Amino acid sequence: MILKEKVKDIPEIETLSDKDKVYWKNIYENNFPKQLRNTTFLMMFGHFEEMLYLLWKQYNPLNIELDKKGFGITKFKTYIKTTLQTDIGQHHAYQQISDAQKIRNSLLHIAGRVSLSKETKALNDLIVRNPDLYCIHLDRVQLSYDGVLNFQRAVRSITEELLNKALKSDS
Known part of the structure; x- marks a missing residue:
């Protein structure tokens, strides 16, 4: 109910000054696509971590423990390595996700600001190695559309692999 009343306070585009129209045009043409890519990427990453957890919980016949010192996907490294029976250092999708x-x-953690990173060199090197996926603009990491798509493909690949192996071992 409160939201409906607040919507009435948003001015129609016709009532905005020319200066405000230019501002909002800039926001929607420049900032919005970048924020949409970042948000989509972060949401996919969160869903992937949840999927790893659910796979580990449901399909773990060897009762592999999570790496308590690991964070993000690294805490699932032993589970992934054992389930896929592969050297994940050579696994393309895992490396992309890493x-x-x-x-x-x-x-x-640092709003994409490279200069604030504890791993500035590693972050720069990663971006230089993958200019079609990431770039730095005004000291901030930016994802390209291909960067989001590449991540999505890597997640799908490793998730399908894990699920197929897990289902085979469950039978």
Whole structure:
């Protein structure tokens, strides 16, 4: 009910000054797409971590413990390695997600500001290695559309692999 009343307070575009119209046009053309990519990426990352947890909880016949010292996806490293029976250092999707975790951490913990990172060199190196996925603009990490899409593909790939292996071991 409160929201409906507040909506009435939002001015119609026709009532805005030319200066305000230019401002909002800039916001929607420049900031909105970047924020949408970041939000989508962060939401996908959160869902992926939840999926890893659910897979670990439901399909873990060897009762593999989570790495208590790990954070993010690294706490599931032993589970992933054992379930996929592979060297995850050579696993393409895992490496992409591991790189994406560094981007995620910079967006969440330092608002993407590279100069505030404790791992500035590593973050810069990652971005230089993947210019089609990430860039730095005004000292902030930015994801490209391809960066979000690449992450989504890596998540789908490793999730399907884990689920298929887990279901086979469950049978």
